[in-house]
Every structure is written in C-alpha cells, then in structure tokens.
Amino acid sequence: MVRPAESGAATDAGPHTTGDRLRRIQTLTDTELARLGVDEMLAEVLERVRDLLEVDTVAVLLLDPSATFLVATATRGLEEETSQGVRIPIGRGFAGRIAAERRPVIIDEVDHSNVLNPILREKGIRSLLGVPLLVAGDVIGVLHVGVLVPRAFTPEDAELLQLAADRIALATQARMTQAERTAAAALQRSLLPGQLPTVPGLELAARYVPGDGGEVGGDWYDVFDLPSGRLCVVVGDVVGRGLQASVAMGRLRSAVRAYALLTEDPAELLRKLDVQVQHFERDVMATVLCAVVEVDQSVAWVASAGHPPPVRSLAGESGELMDVEPDPPIGLTPVRRRRARAVDLPVGSCLVLYTDGLVERRSESLDVGLARLTEAVRPGPAEQLCARIMGRLIGSRTSADDVALLVVARPGDDGTAPLRLAEPAEPRSLRSVRQSLRAYLGSVGATPEEISDLVLAVGEACANVVEHAYGPGGGVLEVHLEMHGRRVRATVRDTGAWREARGVNRGRGTTLMHGLVDEVHVDRDATGTRVVLEKSLGRNS
Secondary structure (H helix, E strand, O other), X not given: OEEEHHHOOOOOOOOOOHHHHHXXXXXXXXXXXXXXXXXXXXXXXXHHHHHHHOOOEEEEEEEOOOOOEEEEEEEEOOHHHHHOOOEEEOOOHHHHHHHHHOOOEEEOOOOOOOOOOHHHHHOOOOEEEEEEEEEOOEEEXXXXXXXXXXXXXXXXXXXXHHHHHHHHHHHHHHHHHHHHHHHHHHHHHHHOOOOOOOOOOOEEEEEEEOOHHHOOEEEEEEEEEOOOOOEEEEEEEEEEEHHHHHHHHHHHHHHHHHHHOOOOOHHHHHHHHHHHHHHHOOOXXXXXXXXXXXXXXXXXXXEEEOOOOOEEEOOOOOOEEOOOOOEXXXXXXXXXXXXXXXXXXXXXXXXXXXXXHHOOEOOEOHHHHHHHHHHHOOOOOHHHHHHHHHHHHOOOOOOOOOEEEEEEEOOOOOOOOOEEEEEEOOOHHXXXXXXXXXXXXXHOXXXXXXHHHHHHHHHHHHHHHHHHHOOOOOOEEEEEEEEEOOEEEEEEEEOOOXXXXXXXXXXXXXXXXXXXXXXXEEEEEOOEEEEEEEEEOOOOO
C-alpha cells in the first residue's frame, strides 16, 4: 500500500509517544550540528535519523545535473546504492514519485508495483517513508528511510523526517553551490588565456571580471595563430550562469579552435560551430564574435552570431560601432549561411571586442552603454586602453553580469621598433619565424610582393642555420629585423660551427637571397655566422 504521509495512519507500530516529540526535534536542530562540515553533518544527521526513527536504512538521493534522475549520494544500511551508482528517474518508483509530487510518501508494504530499485527489495525492506529535499521550493533530492519488518509510519514520523531533510537540503545546497563556484572558477581560469600571444605589429590586452557575487558564467575570449599566419580573435558569451555555463563555454571554445583548422573564414567557422551545437548540445545557446586578422594586419574579417558589434577607433579619432550585422546566436535556429564583413585596421587603429556585461545596465537602454563605450575608446597602447575602458564603464561598481574585454591595437608609431626572435635551430621553428616576419613586414607597410621576397630570403638564411650551424646538440637561431627609414635590415645569426652542405646541387641559397633583396652580407668567425640582408621598401611604387 502506498499512501501520502498526511493521510494519517495507525500509530501502534510507532516507536515513540507524542511526549517524545520535542526531544526528537531538538536532536535534529542541535546547534552542534552547525559547527560540523557538510560531510560530517550529513553523516551525523543520517545516524540520528536512524536512531530516532528506529529504522534499518537511511538514504539521500540528489538530483543530477540534467534534473531527470536522482542519484544515490549518502546511505546508512543501503551502501549498495552508492557503490553501484543507483539512478532513479524522476516520476518513477518510490523516490522518483516523491521528487515529482514534492511531498512525503509512505509505503506500508513494498512490492514490485511501488518500488523501482531492486536493491530495496533484495535487502528485504518491508515499509518505506520518504520526503523531498527542498530549497526555496525547488526539489534537489529525496531522503527516505526503511524497515525490515512491516510498519505503519505516522505523519509525526514524516514531520520529523522532513525536519531532517530541510537541514540536509540547506547544507547540501550550500556545499553544491560552493563546489560549483570553485569548479567553475577553476575551469574559467584554465580556459582563458593566461598570457596573450606575442604578435609582431600588434598589441593585445584583455580583461575578465566575474559578475555580481563572484559566480562565473560562460563569457570567454581567445586569441590564436592560424596555419596561414593569420590571427583569430574570439569573444563569446554562453547563456546561463555557474558551472554548467562554464562547461559549455569550454566545449565551445575548443570547438572554435578545432574548426579554425578547417576554415579560416569566420562566417563558415561560426556556421560549423552552430551545426555542432544544434546537433549535440540543444540546450546551449551563445553569442559569439569571431575576427580573423590578415597576415599583413591591414584587415580583419568579422562575423557575428548575435553578439554586440565591435568598436574601432582610427588614429586621432573617437571610437565607432562597426556595422557588422549579426546573424542569429549559436544554438538558436539553424542558419544555412552566415556573413563576414571586412573591417580595415590601418596603422594607429584599434579594435575592441567585448561581452554585453560591459555595456548593459538594468536601469538604462543598451544604446546608452554603447555610446559610453565608443566615447571611451581612443587609439593608444592596448593595456592603457583596456584600463581606460574598464575605468569608464565599470569603475567601482560591481557588474551584474560577467565582463570580457579584448583589445587589438596596431601601434601608431613609425614602425621602427625592431623585431627580435630567438628560436631553437630546428625545422619546426621555421614556420613560426615566417609568420612573425610576415606580421612585422605588414605592420611597417611592406607590399605583398616585398613581404614575399623578404620572407623567402630570410627564411632561406634561417634554413641554412638549421641545417649547417649546429650538430646533434642543437643551438639557437636568432633573427633581428629593424627599419632604417624605408629600408629593412634583417640579421640572421647563429653561434655554431658551419658544416658543409650534404648532397649534390646544394649551396644555392646565397644566390637566391641575392635575387630577392638589395644586399647580402655573410660574416663567419669563431663565434658563429651572421647573415645580413637589406631591402628598400616602396622602390617600385
């Protein structure tokens, strides 16, 4: 027989009289329990419940993250439930019914029709009493007790068990909340770039601040090189708060990086991301802004999935919102084709990407926040601009939402700041060197043809170092580029002992370098070899 606890029942099998009620309640509200840690308190409460109600088993089942199953978490006399990871669907069986109906339930006689979990029957449990674990009206689990002989549990028993359940619910919720915050914060720290990459010709700076109360969410930013030497810049915001939003953010961030190896078109990248979310993560929605900066850094291709538009500022001018028309957010509705727009990034400009926590206020329209942001954006060093924006838009107040901010700036100086590289003299270093050369030469205004000639010439000198300068012990490849007016001087240096070329038809690198640049000088001595290449820019313009 299954009956709700409030329906009343005979009490002749109950272990206590009404006169014991106050003592029993005091046992479960003892202030000493408040001094215990959550795990210790839970263990102590279960023991007291077993003693006070004179039952054989006590079990706590908590709602899983999907909110569709109850999972055995703590037990006395039913250790098999926790060791076997028992899961009970909401709405089914004894515990599932309690969670669905949000009220105490009594089973006078256990059988196949009223108990789903076979362990309860195998243990020989004859009668059961269960109550919901409630926090602010929401079910987070179930507490139930059982006996090995038939017994008619009373409403007073249910009231006492509910008192224990309320204490367990509050302590468990506090533990879960703290654990989720700790896990979410750790996940956020592990996924946000600890140090932004060094990109010759660009300055990068970023900020991330959790929302009100310190509960992190799904905001993120990312910057990484692409195989072609382009730069991918991403800012995103997963809808929701807490650990689940942070976990979803981590999956989306990894997916963006993976798809960036398949396509360098930001619109196509977001389309692929959306297809994945639509298929595998139908409960996730996010806004994302993706920008791909060309190798010469003069243009960024920008695509938006429902995200606030970037702000650009040109040398000597205030910021302006870029007309990047947003497509629907990721996960909202299938989109067959997404769009990208070219945003010019001349020397002296900057591009600001952000999440809505930076500009949204409950008491004002979004337009006011966007206007405040554009007024704050001025060209300058990226770190200083980040500080200026956060000072103007956040100041001393605490944002209600997470804030992610990313600044990409092309310095407005004359481009004479030198490029200095030191890499292991290994073949894998050549790609990194070529990417840095392209970025630097683009930042000083070299044409695509000039960039190609210089990258090939300097790359040949670097390849010679890798092949000839060092033995099995290896060494260091040094590259130094500097501007003298409109003339580029590139120096490639090693500290090894030169070895002769191996094989036939070798040693043509110097001839190739002479054909690509204006001057080539090779100096060798006891300290190593130095190759100096010079080329004037703009000669054919």
